[in-house]
Amino acid sequence: xxxxxxxxxxxxxxxxxxxxxxxxxxxxxxxxxxxxxxxxxxxxxxxxxxxxxxxxxxxxxxxxxxxxxxxxxxxxxxxxxxxxxxxxxxxxxxxxxxxxxxxxxxxxxxxxxxxxxxxxxxxxxxxxxxxxxxxxxxxxxxxxxxxxxxxxxxxxxxxxxxxxxxxxxxxxxxxxxxxxxxxxxxxxxxxxxxxxxxxxxxxxxxxxxxxxxxxxxxxxxxxxxxxxxxxxxxxxxxxxxxxxxxxxxxxxxxxxxxxxxxxxxxxxxxxxxxxxxxx
Amino acid sequence: xxxxxxxxxxxxxxxxxxxxxxxxxxxxxxxxxxxxxxxxxxxxxxxxxxxxxxxxxxxxxxxxxxxxxxxxxxxxxxxxxxxxxxxxxxxxxxxxxxxxxxxxxxxxxxxxxxxxxxxxxxxxxxxxxxxxxxxxxxxxxxxxxxxxxxxxxxxxxxxxxxxxxxxxxxxxxxxxxxxxxxxxxxxxxxxxxxxxxxxxxxxxxxxxxxxxxxxxxxxxxxxxxxxxxxxxxxxxxxxxxxxxxxxxxxxxxxxxxxxxxxxxxxxxxxxxxxxxxxxxxxxxxxxxxxxxxxxxxxxxxxxxxxxxxxxxxxxxxxxxxxxxxxxxxxxxxxxxxxxxxxxxxxxxxxxxxxxxxxxxxx
Ligand SMILES: Nc1ncnc2c1ncn2[C@@H]1O[C@H](COP(=O)(O)OP(=O)(O)OP(=O)(O)O)[C@@H](O)[C@H]1O
Ligand SMILES: [Mg+2]
Numbered sequence: 254x255x256x257x258x259x260x261x262x263x264x265x266x267x268x269x270x271x272x273x274x275x276x277x278x279x280x281x282x283x284x285x286x287x288x289x290x291x292x293x294x295x296x297x298x299x300x301x302x303x304x305x306x307x308x309x310x311x312x313x314x315x316x317x318x319x320x321x322x323x324x325x326x327x328x329x330x331x332x333x334x335x336x337x338x339x340x341x342x343x344x345x346x347x348x349x350x351x352x353x354x355x356x357x358x359x360x361x362x363x364x365x366x367x368x369x370x371x372x373x374x375x376x377x378x379x380x381x382x383x384x385x386x387x388x389x390x391x392x393x394x395x396x397x398x399x400x401x402x403x404x405x406x407x408x409x410x411x412x413x414x415x416x417x418x419x420x421x422x423x424x425x426x427x428x429x430x431x432x433x434x435x436x437x438x439x440x441x442x443x444x445x446x447x448x449x450x451x452x453x454x455x456x457x458x459x460x461x462x463x464x465x466x467x468x469x470x471x472x473x474x475x476x477x478x479x480x481x482x483x484x485x486x487x488x489x490x491x492x493x494x495x496x497x498x499x500x501x502x503x504x505x506x507x508x509x510x511x512x513x514x515x516x517x518x519x520x521x522x523x524x525x526x527x528x529x530x531x532x
Numbered sequence: 533x534x535x536x537x538x539x540x541x542x543x544x545x546x547x548x549x550x551x552x553x554x555x556x557x558x559x560x561x562x563x564x565x566x567x568x569x570x571x572x573x574x575x576x577x578x579x580x581x582x583x584x585x586x587x588x589x590x591x592x593x594x595x596x597x598x599x600x601x602x603x604x605x606x607x608x609x610x611x612x613x614x615x616x617x618x619x620x621x622x623x624x625x626x627x628x629x630x631x632x633x634x635x636x637x638x639x640x641x642x643x644x645x646x647x648x649x650x651x652x653x654x655x656x657x658x659x660x661x662x663x664x665x666x667x668x669x670x671x672x673x674x675x676x677x678x679x680x681x682x683x684x685x686x687x688x689x690x691x692x693x694x695x696x697x698x699x700x701x702x703x704x705x706x707x708x709x710x711x712x713x714x715x716x717x718x719x720x721x722x723x724x725x726x727x728x729x730x731x732x733x734x735x736x737x738x739x740x741x742x743x744x745x746x747x748x749x750x751x752x753x754x755x756x757x758x759x760x761x762x763x764x765x766x767x768x769x770x771x772x773x774x775x776x777x778x779x780x781x782x783x784x785x786x787x788x789x790x791x792x793x794x795x796x797x798x799x800x801x802x803x804x805x806x807x808x809x810x811x812x813x814x815x816x817x818x819x820x821x822x823x824x825x826x827x828x829x830x831x832x833x834x835x836x837x838x839x840x841x842x843x844x845x846x847x848x849x850x851x852x853x854x855x856x857x858x859x860x861x862x863x864x865x866x867x868x869x870x871x872x873x874x875x876x877x878x879x880x881x882x883x884x885x886x887x888x889x890x891x892x893x894x
Contacts, residue, residue, distance in 0.1 A: 335780060337776075358776075358779045358780055359779055359782045359783060359784050359785075360782075362779075362780050362781055362782035363782045367780075367781070368780050370776075370777070370780075374774045374776070374777040375774065375777070376769065376770040376773050376774055376777065376778075377773055377774075378769050378772075378773050379766060379769060379770065379773075383766055386766075387763075387766055387767065387770055387778075387781070388781045440777075443777075443781060444781075446781075447781060447782065
């Protein structure tokens with residue numbers, strides 16, 4: 254690096270130094286059509302097995318719904334994939350080449366896994382646009398010195414996402430002033446700014462009206478294909494809407510997979526009925 | 533260019549820098565040019581008092597940087613301030629030369645008194661100003677870096693972090709109280725004679741220190757403003773408000789915290805170094821946990837996450853403190869506590885928050 258580039262970097266307040274961001278993994282190898290592998294994963298908290306020998310495979314470009322009663326381990330599973338919780342045993346691979354258990358949260362995020370929390374979490378003090386800007390896919394070197402000035406391509410991406418999440422009019426508002434549903438969308442938008450390969454979406458429609466739910470379903474369905482999307486949700490109408498006739502639904506119970514299949518198959522499964530009806 | 537952009541829209545900062553500029557020009561004139569009995573004459577005593585306040589304001593800015601923008605409630609920043617002060621104090625001790633009570637050209641008085649026959653190794657180099665200046669930045673910086681690396685990597689945060697910052701400053705206080713540490717024990721370092729060859733008692737030196745303090749505050753403010761007006765500032769606020777969200781979109785939270793914390797500690801060190809020659813003494817009392825807590829009160833009263841609010845809070849409260857401790861000493865701590873409670877309850881955005889609200893509604 255020449256002295257002038259160093260100097261330019263110092264003057265450029267928008268510059269994202271490597272220390273601010275994790276290393277990137279340019280080559281996610283999903284050549285076997287499977288993007289995420291979870292095999293034999295177990296984790297216990299104080300002796301309680303929250304995840305018990307879990308096996309789960311997510312295909313490239315797939316939209317997968319995961320359902321299960323409270324405490325089934327759905328959120329814990331996402332914690333493991335994103336590096337928040339380290340499992341006691343098992344393996345977790347992203348594509349053929351990335352061992353998720355060796356990475357920490359920022360590194361996994363940079364590798365291409367975005368996560369929406371169960372409780373919507375946005376940067377309340379910052380504006381909607383600033384929220385998206387901060388989440389913009391990483392280290393793009395020299396940003397404009399003037400605050401908020403992005404490169405044309407970045408601005409396009411930002412506006413594209415802004416429209417996609419239906420907040421085109423709200424760009425300048427503080428994120429904290431958005432409605433609950435809008436915050437959920439903004440958070441999904443923040444994930445999209447990272448251009449992730451895999452989106453983990455935990456209970457996206459909690460607190461939404463029916464109209465908002467329908468729009469969220471549309472949004473998530475439109476994301477599948479280009480991204481793989483894993484949605485955890487309790488609302489059965491919403492899941493039915495998402496899964497349609499032929500997408501796969503996975504039922505989690507006591508930390509492992511109880512059943513897997515289309516919505517119709519899962520609904521007819523005796524074990525699933527028992528768990529849900531509490532027999 | 534960079535600075536102009538950072539100050540754009542920062543009314544408080546513009547006013548602050550303007551006031552500092554006026555002070556830097558007017559105070560020396562009013563002190564030197566006017567006869568002592570003139571109405572507008574500023575006595576040297578007052579100049580030094582003002583200079584002292586400005587260094588405390590710089591300390592408050594340093595605390596606001598980490599607390600206001602990053603949400604790290606540090607209750608140990610007085611430690612970095614005191615370390616900067618000790619580094620300056622050691623230089624000033626070495627400048628005394630053979631003019632001490634015992635007249636020993638090599639050893640400060642307290643070492644002669646302890647029957648030491650040579651300077652401890654960590655005192656070497658402090659006869660050079662450049663070396664002392666380096667240490668003023670490095671000692672607080674390195675300590676903050678090591679402390680922060682340990683604390684932030686293991687993800688200590690919230691109340692626990694506040695408690696260990698208190699423990700840090702308390703431990704340093706106990707250590708510096710010990711004579712064997714070689715920093716003058718509970719008497720600390722004092723009886724300074726000159727700084728860079730200038731007599732510390734002379735009016736001109738005192739004015740020089742005042743001007744240096746004002747410049748340090750202005751530069752420290754600008755540094756913090758430039759850092760916080762750019763992308764880094766937004767990342768800090770993001771970490772403050774939703775740390776795990778920031779982590780899950782790929783930011784290395786601990787590195788950001790570590791960098792900002794270290795810069796802040798260095799600013800505190802500079803503040804301490806300018807404070808010491810103006811008050812004429814540095815002793816372990818400066819490490820007292822209460823001091824660090826007071827700084828947080830200044831920032832809260834002035835208004836968090838504004839930087840200029842920290843300056844206002846530090847000046848207002850320290851002025852009040854000087855007044856109360858002279859007139860009604862027994863009332864001071866109650867007044868401070870009461871003020872803190874009132875501001876927290878009634879003015880969550882501090883004194884400057886009041887003005888900002890007016891501005892916004894006008
Ligand atoms: N950090 C933790 N410490 C102790 N127990 C935990 C921890 N995290 C999760 N658990 C427990 O593990 C179990 C699974 O929790 P998890 O949050 O994964 O369930 P979930 O399927 O997401 O439930 P919900 O539908 O209510 O969100 C629960 O019994 C929970 O109490
Ligand atoms: Mg959950």
